[in-house]
Amino acid sequence: MILSALCELYDNLLKNPDAQISLMNYSRIPCSFAIVINKNGEYQNVIQLTEGKEKMNLIVPEQKVRSRNIYPYFLCDNSKYLLGYGWKDSIFVSFPDYVNATVKKHREIIGDSNDVGLKAVLLYLEKIQNGDFPDIPKDDTVYKSGNIVFRLSDELGYIHDRTEAKIVWEKSLNKSVSKDTEIGQCLITGDMNQPIENVHNKIKVKNAKMGGCPIVSFNINSAESYRKEQSLNAPVSKTAMFKYTTALNYLIADKRSNYRIGNTTIVFWTDNSDIPNANSLLWASLGLKNSDNQDTRDYDAEKELHDILKKVRTGQKINDPYFKSKTYIVGIEPNAGRMCVRFWYVNTLETFIRKTGEHAENMALVNTEKYGSGFTSIPAILESITRTGTKNPLDSVPATYEMSLFSAILYGGQYPISVYTNVLMRIRAEAGQKAENKLDEYKQRRAFCVRTGFLKAVLIRNFHAEELTVSLNEKSTDTAYNLGRLFAVMEALQAKANGTSTIRSRYFASASVNPKLVFPSLLNLAQHHVAKAEMGGYFDKMMEKILSNVSDFPANLSLEEQGKFVLGYYHQREFIYTKKEDRITEA
Secondary structure (H helix, E strand, O other), rough: OHHHHHHHHHHHHOOOOOOOOOOOOEEEEEEEEEEEEEEEEEEEEEEEEEEOOOOOEEEEEOOOOOOOOOOOOOOOHHHHHHHOOOEEEEEEEEOOOHHHHHHHHHHHHOOOOOOOHHHHHHHHHHHHOOOOOOOOOOOOHHOOOOOEEEEEEEEOOHHHOOOOHHHHHHHHHHHHOOOOEEEEEOOOOOOEEEEEOOOOOEEEOOHHHHOOOOOOOOOOOOHEEEEHHHHHHHHHHEEEEEHHHHHHHHHHOOOOEEEEEOOOOEEEEOOOOOOOOOHHHHHHHHHHOOOOOOOOOOOHHHHHHHHHHHHHHOOOOOOOHHOOOEEEEEEEEEEEOOEEEEEEEEEEEEEHHHHHHHHHHHHHOOOOHHHOOOOOOHHHHHHHHOOOOOHHHHHOOOOOHHHHHHHHHHHHOOHHHHHHHHHHHHHHHOOOOOOOHHHHHHHHHHHHHHHHHHHHHHHOOOOOOOOOOOOEEEEEEEEEEHHHHHHHHHHHHHHHHHEEEEEHHHHHHHHHHOHHHHHHHHHHHHHHHHHHHHHHHHHHHHHHHHHOOOOOOOOOOOOOHHHHHHHHHHHHHHHHHOOOOHHHHHH
């Protein structure tokens, strides 16, 4: 299904002139002139296709490197082949052998076709062969300026672009297939009697040996069957092979269509090339940055995404027809012999946005925008389980985490609990870590925001704690949540009293796991800070209000409760350090 979808993408890209996708058995070359002929093959005039020094790039039947002196091309060539004259060693001479070869090749390819354009070209060439040359002065630049194509006098477009021209050209190629070529049914298209490709083109991803590796390949005897060697064991036609490899390499070369996490390249596209802003919407939904890790936020796309998600939340229908288009995401990773497909996702664009929107809502926290995009990316979550400031942090993250996260987000399943526990451990390990400068402080706060947001998402989806809110919930009666709030107040109180706070680095880890061992001592310490701090009474009332929701200090907290503790701490901390007029609370 992956290869079939890529073949469809290739066909769609062909319809988009801006895509400039490579064509099988065709060449994109600069052309200088078009010979205009009528339906009887009579020369009318010649049209210049250049603007200054810029020639027009056209897709014409394939022009391989000439391996011998006389080797004509089909429907596009230089003046020696199509006009019978040209310059050689500063002398203007005729080239009858070139014309004869051109006529022979065009007769073989065009055959008995009744296409008006093709018949006109053949009649024109036969006239040249018989000495009826066009009336073009020898000093005209047409004899010096490279490739020439054909056009009918009463039609727009070029003859080589006619449907019949492509049909006869491709038929001629099928006739020239080697006798040794395997013929069979293509597993991708289902077409019968197709020439089968035995060696597939390489997919050019980073870190692949020899510049790339194939998706379809059999390089050991134990993987072969029925004496089918190389890729003949999985028969794919030469055409289908070219399409899927060209489309995938095209996406990999386009930074807007892929992203790398560690050694995995994630490629995404839709089946409708007419969708406005499709790539930007996909990029914004995943919260991604480009391969150079630079911020590539498309604020227009994010605004559109916010509007779409608002409709989803309020139960409104998304009536735009393009949202029914399919979205594809594939993760590939180079291996020793072939490409490894890490995961494969197919769904409508609407469902994709809904699922990523649910993930964004699950992770949403107050002041998230202060620490980056409102759409937290999978790489950012994976980075959050590594030490803040680590160079190339994703290199140390198990590859299974990435696949599990994608699956959870794209299909709406449970988040990997292994990532959840690692996030908790990283939060405890970095609790109270001092920042050397403002930038480090921002990175620490952003990392803590991402970590807490992910804990909240897991609590909602895995532990079904749906009562959790984006901002501070002062009416919550959950013990673990309120203990986290209490710790944040104690930390702020100590900072007010002493100008600095040490309880986070000394007690946060144990307080979030074994509160009964820590909080009695912290409450006693807090009373000294209340007496000393300028706003001691304010903090004392705040602690008293929080403690009214705590009946006792548990001996230990479960994984779920540890996450709630961190969330309560984050909410209360952001509340304390936000200006009064900007504070947001939820009941």
